[in-house]
Amino acid sequence: MPEFLVLVPPDEARRLLLSHLPQPIADSEQVDVRSSLGRILAEDITAPHPLPDFQRSTVDGYAVRPGDTHGVSDSLPTYLSLIGEVPMGDAPDFEISPGQCALIHTGGMLPNGADAVVMLEYTQLAGADEIEIFRAVADGENVIRIGEDVAQGETVQASGSLIGPAEIGGLMALGITEVKAVRKVQVGLISTGDEVIEPARSPRPGQVRDVNSYTLGALVEKSGGVARLYGIVPDEFEGLKNTAARALSECDVVIITAGSSASTRDMTVDVIRSLGEPGVLVHGINTRPGKPTILGVCSGKAVIGLPGNPASALVNGYLFVVPVIEKLLGVLSKPKPTVPARLTVNLSSQAGREDWWPVRLIAETRTHGEATTRKPSGSQVGTATFLAEPIFGKSNLIFTLASADGLLRIDPDATGLSAGEIVEVLLL
Amino acid sequence: MPEFLVLVPPDEARRLLLSHLPQPIADSEQVDVRSSLGRILAEDITAPHPLPDFQRSTVDGYAVRPGDTHGVSDSLPTYLSLIGEVPMGDAPDFEISPGQCALIHTGGMLPNGADAVVMLEYTQLAGADEIEIFRAVADGENVIRIGEDVAQGETVQASGSLIGPAEIGGLMALGITEVKAVRKVQVGLISTGDEVIEPARSPRPGQVRDVNSYTLGALVEKSGGVARLYGIVPDEFEGLKNTAARALSECDVVIITAGSSASTRDMTVDVIRSLGEPGVLVHGINTRPGKPTILGVCSGKAVIGLPGNPASALVNGYLFVVPVIEKLLGVLSKPKPTVPARLTVNLSSQAGREDWWPVRLIAETRTHGEATTRKPSGSQVGTATFLAEPIFGKSNLIFTLASADGLLRIDPDATGLSAGEIVEVLLL
Numbered sequence A, B: 001m002p003e004f005l006v007l008v009p010p011d012e013a014r015r016l017l018l019s020h021l022p023q024p025i026a027d028s029e030q031v032d033v034r035s036s037l038g039r040i041l042a043e044d045i046t047a048p049h050p051l052p053d054f055q056r057s058t059v060d061g062y063a064v065r066p067g068d069t070h071g072v073s074d075s076l077p078t079y080l081s082l083i084g085e086v087p088m089g090d091a092p093d094f095e096i097s098p099g100q101c102a103l104i105h106t107g108g109m110l111p112n113g114a115d116a117v118v119m120l121e122y123t124q125l126a127g128a129d130e131i132e133i134f135r136a137v138a139d140g141e142n143v144i145r146i147g148e149d150v151a152q153g154e155t156v157q158a159s160g161s162l163i164g165p166a167e168i169g170g171l172m173a174l175g176i177t178e179v180k181a182v183r184k185v186q187v188g189l190i191s192t193g194d195e196v197i198e199p200a201r202s203p204r205p206g207q208v209r210d211v212n213s214y215t216l217g218a219l220v221e222k223s224g225g226v227a228r229l230y231g232i233v234p235d236e237f238e239g240l241k242n243t244a245a246r247a248l249s250e251c252d253v254v255i256i257t258a259g260s261s262a263s264t265r266d267m268t269v270d271v272i273r274s275l276g277e278p279g280v281l282v283h284g285i286n287t288r289p290g291k292p293t294i295l296g297v298c299s300g301k302a303v304i305g306l307p308g309n310p311a312s313a314l315v316n317g318y319l320f321v322v323p324v325i326e327k328l329l330g331v332l333s334k335p336k337p338t339v340p341a342r343l344t345v346n347l348s349s350q351a352g353r354e355d356w357w358p359v360r361l362i363a364e365t366r367t368h369g370e371a372t373t374r375k376p377s378g379s380q381v382g383t384a385t386f387l388a389e390p391i392f393g394k395s396n397l398i399f400t401l402a403s404a405d406g407l408l409r410i411d412p413d414a415t416g417l418s419a420g421e422i423v424e425v426l427l428l
Helices: A010-019 A165-173 A212-222 A237-250 A262-275 A310-329 A398-402 B010-019 B165-173 B212-222 B237-250 B262-275 B310-329 B398-402
Strands: A028-032 A061-064 A078-085 A100-104 A116-119 A123-127 A130-133 A155-157 A178-182 A185-192 A225-233 A253-257 A278-283 A294-298 A301-306 A338-343 A354-363 A386-390 A406-410 A422-427 B028-032 B061-064 B078-085 B100-104 B116-119 B123-127 B130-133 B155-157 B178-182 B185-192 B225-233 B253-257 B278-283 B294-298 B301-306 B338-343 B354-363 B386-390 B406-410 B422-427
Touching: A010 A278, A010 A294, A010 A310, A061 A078, A061 A130, A155 A165, A155 B398, A165 B212, A165 B310, A165 B398, A185 A212, A185 A237, A185 A262, A185 A310, A212 A225, A212 A253, A212 A310, A212 B165, A225 A237, A237 A253, A237 A262, A237 A301, A253 A262, A253 A310, A262 A278, A262 A294, A262 A301, A301 A310, A310 A354, A310 A398, A310 B165, A338 A354, A338 A406, A386 A406, A386 A422, A398 B155, A398 B165, B010 B278, B010 B294, B010 B310, B061 B078, B061 B130, B155 B165, B185 B212, B185 B237, B185 B262, B185 B310, B212 B225, B212 B253, B212 B310, B225 B237, B237 B253, B237 B262, B237 B301, B253 B262, B253 B310, B262 B278, B262 B294, B262 B301, B301 B310, B310 B354, B310 B398, B338 B354, B338 B406, B386 B406, B386 B422
Parallel strands: A078 A100, A185 A225, A185 A253, A253 A301, A338 A386, B078 B100, B185 B225, B185 B253, B253 B301, B338 B386
Antiparallel strands: A028 A178, A061 A100, A061 A116, A078 A130, A123 A130, A278 A294, A294 A301, A338 A422, A338 B338, A354 A386, A354 A406, A406 A422, B028 B178, B061 B100, B061 B116, B078 B130, B123 B130, B278 B294, B294 B301, B338 B422, B354 B386, B354 B406, B406 B422
C-alpha cells in the first residue's frame, strides 16, 4: 500500500543503510600497477627508499662549494676552475675541491664536495677551463637533498586511495610494480516484471525490453563493481525469492528492480524481509524520482529494491547503490564531480522533498552585452560556462537521462530554483 | 635557449594546436552495447520503432472511456461494470464498451475502447463486478500514447555522444544491441633522458625511474585512448627521431617527455621540426607548471613535448593531451568535472601566467558558529562541502599530485586568490 508509506529523507535513508553495512570488504588481490587504474588500494604504501636517493640539481648550472661564492656579486665576481661535466644518469667520478666547479644539468647528481648550484645565467665562460660566477649561493641552493621529497618508510599512499594516473606514477617512482587492491564489489542484478523481456527480443504488444539490468550494470562497473546479471524473474514470490537468495549468496550487494506496478513492489518488500535480518530498513524515500525505493540489509549485505522505471532506477542507483559500493570498497571520502551552470528556467519543488532534475549543459556563447552580466571568477576552470536546461519528459523515460549531462538537485528545504541562478550540476 | 621563449597563453596555445588537427578520426568499429561503456558513438541512432509502441497506463487504476466519467465527482460518483484485469506483458483480450472498465497496473496496455485511467485512490469496489468512480478523467489522462516518448525515426542519440549507463539503457530499450563506436585514439609515448630507467630496475646513483610513460599512459586510457609505449630513448637526436617517426606512423598522437635538462628539451624541438609540416607551433606556454611544453603538428598528427618533471608532465597532459584525444574522438563539448570548495590559504600568482595548484579536498566539518557562515545553496550536491588545501612540495614531485584530489586554476588576469574564497576545483 504505497499510499501509506512513511517517506524518509534521502540523506537519512542513505546513512541508515550505510550504518548497517560492515566495514569494507576484507578481500584483496595482487594487481599489476600498470593495469590498476580505477582500483582501490588495500594497503598503505610506504617508501622502500628515500626520494630522491641522491642529491640532485634543480637547475642547469655549475655545482660549487657555497663557501667559494661568499660575497660574490655582479660587481665582484669570482673565478672557479671547471673540472668536468656531471653525466646524466651516472655518479660523477670526480669531486669538487675549493676553487673548483663542474657543469651540471637539471636532475644531475651533485659531485662530492659540492653543495649548491649556481644557475647558468649567473655565470660566464672566462677561459678554456675557467668560469666567472656573478652570484653567491647558500648551502643547498638549487639542490634537492636525499629524502627531501619522500623519506624512507614514509606512508606515501593510504589504503582506500583510488588509483589514478598520479598514484600509478608515484608507485612507479618507487619501483613498486604490484600492489594489493580491494577485490571488486560483486553486485547481483535482478529485473522483475511479467511485461519485461530481453533486449534482443522483439516485444509483443504489452511487453517492454529490460533496460535496468544494463543501465545499472554499467553504473556498477563505472563505480568499481562487477555486475552479475540474474536475468528477468516473473512476478511470482517463490521464484523471485529463490533467485534473490542465490544472488545474495554469490554477491556482496543485490539489486532488484521492481516491475512498474505496486503489487510487484510489495512483493520485493516481502522477498527482502524473507532473506535475512534486519530486512527492510526503509520503504519509501522523500525524493523524486525514487519514492518507491526500498533499502534493506539481509545478513550484512545490502539488498536494494529500485523502481521499475529505468530513469528512476538509474537516478536512485547514483544516490544509493554507488555509495554502497564505495563503502564496501573502503573508498576514502570522495567529492562528487559537479559543474557550475546557469539555470535557464524556474523550477518548482514540493517543500520537504528532494528533487533531482536531469539537465542538459549547453556551453554559453558570450555575446556583447551578455558577456559582462556574469563575469567568470578567477578560479573558473577553463573559460567555458554552461547553461543548465532541465529536460522535461512526460514519462521520465530513459532517454530523458540519456540526453542529460547531469542531475540538478533541489534541496528538501527549497520550494524551487529561479531562472538565472548559478547551480551545481552533478555530472553523470 | 629557454630564456628567450615567447610564452603563449595556454588557451591560445590549445586553440592553435586543435585548429591544426583534422576532423575526428573517421574509423569506427562495431561494438556490443553491453561493453560500450565510455566509448563514443560514431553514428546517429534513430528509433526503429516508437516508444512506447502500445498505449500504456502510468498509474495503477481502472481503464475507462473518458466520456463515462464526464461530470463525475466525490458527491456525484458513477458506477462502471468491471469486465476484467489487464495482464502485464500481454495485450488484453477484451475491449471496453460504454459503462465498462478494467483493472490496469502501471505499465499495462490499454484495452481497445479505453482512453484514460482513473487512479485507484479515486475508486471503490461497489459490488462483485462494480466499481464506484469519484473523479472525471480527460481523454488520455494517466496514459502515455504510442510514440509519445520517442517517435519512429527520431534521432535519439547523436554521433559524438559519450556512451554512459543511460545511453546503454536507451539503446537497449530500442533493441539496439550493437553500435558503431569511434576507434580508440592511439597515443604513442616516448620517454627521454639518459638518467631514466625502467621502473622495475633498481636505480644506480644518478638514475631515476620512468614515471611519465605510466602516468600519461593511464591518463590516455582514462580519456578514451590506447597508450602505446615506445620506451626510454637516450638523449641522442637520431635515436629519438627514429623512434618518434615510427610512433608517428603507427599512432594518432605522439608524446615525448623530455629529460629534465634544457638540452634534451631543445632536442625534442629539433625532432618535432624534422618530422613534418608545420612542425613546432608553440614552444613555451605561460602556465605553471608547464612552461617548457612544446606543441607541434606533423603531417596532420599532434606531437607534444612535455616537461620531464612527472607532475608537470601530468598536469600538462590534462591541459593539452586530453583535449587532443577528445577532438580526435569527436566528443561533443564536455564540461570538466569540478567541485566547489573553500580555499584554506592565500595563493599569490604572477599576473599574465595561468597557475595550476594541486589541492587536497577535505570534507568540511560544520561546527556550531561556523556552520552558518556559509549556508549551502539550495542546489548544493549532497550536504558535504569541501576545503581546498593547496599542496606545497619543493620539487613538485609526482607524489604532490598523487595526494591531490584536484587542480585549482588561477586565471592569468588574477594576481592570486584569497583564503576563504569559494573556488572551483577540477577533479583529477
